[in-house]
Amino acid sequence: MQAVTCACALLVLLPLALVFYQVLKSGIGALNWAFFTQLPKPVGEAGGGMANAIVGTIELLGLAALLGVPVGVCGGLFLSEYGYPRLNWWVRFAADVLNGVPSIIWGMVVCALVVVPMKGFSAWAGGIVLGFIMIPLIMRATEEVLRLVPHGYREAALALGIPLWRAILQIVARTALKGIVTGILLALARVAGETAPLLFTAFGNRYWNHHLSEPIAALPLQIFNYAISPYEDSHRQAWAGALVLLLMVAIINITVRALTRERPGNGGCD
Amino acid sequence: MGPMTTESPPAVAPGALWRRAASERVFKWLTLLMALSVIALIFIIGCELARGSQPALRKFGWRFLAGTDWDPVNEQFGALPFIFGTLVSSVIALVIAVPLSIGTALYLTELAPQWLRPALTLFIELLAAVPSVILGLWGIFIMVPWLREHLFSWLRGALGFVPLFQGPIYGVSMLAGGIIIAIMILPIITSVSREVLRSVPGLQREAAYALGATRWEVTRIAVLSYAKRGLFGAVILGLGRALGETMAVTMVIGNRPEIAASLFAPGYTLASVVANEFTETPPSVHLEALFEIGLVLLGITLLVNALARLLLAAFSRPALSPS
Numbered sequence: 001m002q003a004v005t006c007a008c009a010l011l012v013l014l015p016l017a018l019v020f021y022q023v024l025k026s027g028i029g030a031l032n033w034a035f036f037t038q039l040p041k042p043v044g045e046a047g048g049g050m051a052n053a054i055v056g057t058i059e060l061l062g063l064a065a066l067l068g069v070p071v072g073v074c075g076g077l078f079l080s081e082y083g084y085p086r087l088n089w090w091v092r093f094a095a096d097v098l099n100g101v102p103s104i105i106w107g108m109v110v111c112a113l114v115v116v117p118m119k120g121f122s123a124w125a126g127g128i129v130l131g132f133i134m135i136p137l138i139m140r141a142t143e144e145v146l147r148l149v150p151h152g153y154r155e156a157a158l159a160l161g162i163p164l165w166r167a168i169l170q171i172v173a174r175t176a177l178k179g180i181v182t183g184i185l186l187a188l189a190r191v192a193g194e195t196a197p198l199l200f201t202a203f204g205n206r207y208w209n210h211h212l213s214e215p216i217a218a219l220p221l222q223i224f225n226y227a228i229s230p231y232e233d234s235h236r237q238a239w240a241g242a243l244v245l246l247l248m249v250a251i252i253n254i255t256v257r258a259l260t261r262e263r264p265g266n267g268g269c270d
Numbered sequence: 271m272g273p274m275t276t277e278s279p280p281a282v283a284p285g286a287l288w289r290r291a292a293s294e295r296v297f298k299w300l301t302l303l304m305a306l307s308v309i310a311l312i313f314i315i316g317c318e319l320a321r322g323s324q325p326a327l328r329k330f331g332w333r334f335l336a337g338t339d340w341d342p343v344n345e346q347f348g349a350l351p352f353i354f355g356t357l358v359s360s361v362i363a364l365v366i367a368v369p370l371s372i373g374t375a376l377y378l379t380e381l382a383p384q385w386l387r388p389a390l391t392l393f394i395e396l397l398a399a400v401p402s403v404i405l406g407l408w409g410i411f412i413m414v415p416w417l418r419e420h421l422f423s424w425l426r427g428a429l430g431f432v433p434l435f436q437g438p439i440y441g442v443s444m445l446a447g448g449i450i451i452a453i454m455i456l457p458i459i460t461s462v463s464r465e466v467l468r469s470v471p472g473l474q475r476e477a478a479y480a481l482g483a484t485r486w487e488v489t490r491i492a493v494l495s496y497a498k499r500g501l502f503g504a505v506i507l508g509l510g511r512a513l514g515e516t517m518a519v520t521m522v523i524g525n526r527p528e529i530a531a532s533l534f535a536p537g538y539t540l541a542s543v544v545a546n547e548f549t550e551t552p553p554s555v556h557l558e559a560l561f562e563i564g565l566v567l568l569g570i571t572l573l574v575n576a577l578a579r580l581l582l583a584a585f586s587r588p589a590l591s592p593s
Contacts, residue, residue, distance in 0.1 A: 008373025100575030102514025193401020
């Protein structure tokens with residue numbers, strides 16, 4: 001039985017190893033300075049880069065954080081600090097169910113909500129869709145961490161005469177700050193690789209985005225478009241893009257490990 | 271600014287008290303509003319999809335779900351090939367992923383040496399973090415050619431008497447789609463199953479050992495059967511992911527709206543058809559039909575996810591359920 005389950009574990013890890021190996025092998029060969037500094041060349045021509053897509057992904061993540069972080073964190077504060085068991089159960093349930101909504105459906109909905117009234121694909125729409133996806137992720141993560149803050153902290157703060165809301169913000173939330181940041185980073189890493197919802201919102205752009213109400217390029221979109229294109233050089237660039245995206249996601253994940261490893265000693269996270 | 275600097279000294283003016291109560295209330299309502307946003311979002315999603323698909327819903331009725339033709343040029347819209355593709359690819363994925371994930375979770379919680387557990391867990395979480403589009407890229411260029419050259423021809427040779435493994439081999443196929451989905455849902459089923467198995471009380475195991483059970487008997491009787499419901503929840507949660515998985519599947523499943531008996535034939539899923547056709551479609555019956563596809567997909571995933579969450583909630587903390 002030891003052998004069988006161990007074989008299962010190895011089989012689960014096999015695709016990870018194969019994908020990492022291939023992305024590293026094909027990606028490093030294709031990476032060069034131009035990849036980071038140039039715009040894509042006209043379709044079918046060799047050379048060029050993904051500078052606009054890299055910047056675009058960062059812009060989209062920024063917009064998404066503007067929407068997802070305040071809503072998610074405040075919602076998490078409510079869930080953990082104010083006790084309405086039944087209401088909280090429903091909110092929690094809704095957040096978990098939302099986490100399971102396919103991202104392509106978010107894309108359709110935001111397309112109908114934002115793109116159609118604004119009469120065009122835009123960076124705004126892309127940021128909003130990623131922000132929506134982040135909300136339930138951050139809300140649940142924040143709640144989980146806040147629950148670990150010892151009750152004595154809240155009681156001590158209230159005994160000093162601090163209003164409840166300031167006790168929550170300045171004592172409870174600050175104690176758990178590291179854990180909250182961890183949750184936010186993981187949510188960012190998750191949406192950084194989202195492609196499907198961006199297809200009908202950010203849409204992609206072969207040039208620089210000069211205004212947030214215009215379509216914007218994003219790494220995952222560019223990888224997808226290059227992967228299904230017939231040109232050899234596009235495939236090469238798709239691998240390079242995959243390597244950059246994978247590194248971004250891996251760096252965020254590893255930062256998170258580093259953050260959570262050293263225990264703050266007051267139950268902040270882990 | 272420390273916690274000691276409060277605005278309310280012991281003797282307070284009535285105005286200050288009122289202000290204090292007001293800010294208290296504002297904060298509470300603000301956070302309540304944010305928390306309620308997730309419930310609002312579910313309604314928004316449902317309403318938008320229903321609104322977008324309203325005319326098509328009225329025009330096609332139930333025929334939409336049963337029709338097998340998808341021909342936008344002649345305005346024929348039947349969703350059955352996509353429903354079929356989504357269900358079959360998800361079932362393939364579950365058949366592959368469930369035994370592997372639960373085996374891995376067992377290894378992680380019961381059998382692996384202590385020093386190995388954190389590293390293994392970390393790697394599985396990393397697998398969960400690989401973006402779908404990267405897996406799709408790998409699928410197109412590495413996995414599909416390998417499947418075409420090796421696994422598929424071997425399968426046809428060995429199991430060719432079953433209709434599932436007959437017919438021409440293209441590489442891109444229902445089976446390739448199922449395999450890529452399996453890779454995507456392995457980490458989620460593994461990590462949720464691991465949580466479930468970890469919450470099985472140690473006393474359970476000790477009692478079984480005390481009765482003279484072998485390791486396998488302990489695992490089967492004391493651990494697995496105790497955790498049955500939670501594990502089922504984990505599997506259903508994986509199913510929810512599998513049904514909605516889009517990019518990687520779109521890249522390897524072949525995108526042909528057909529219902530074929532062979533797993534080597536190309537297929538199409540609900541999510542893929544939306545990904546491929548939604549942007550290029552001007553407002554028309556076609557677009558409404560795509561919205562209706564989205565509605566069907568949402569309906570299936572919401573049901574499956576709600577079921578998974580209820581199962582897991584019932585397993586882990588019965589005290590918090592609403593009844």
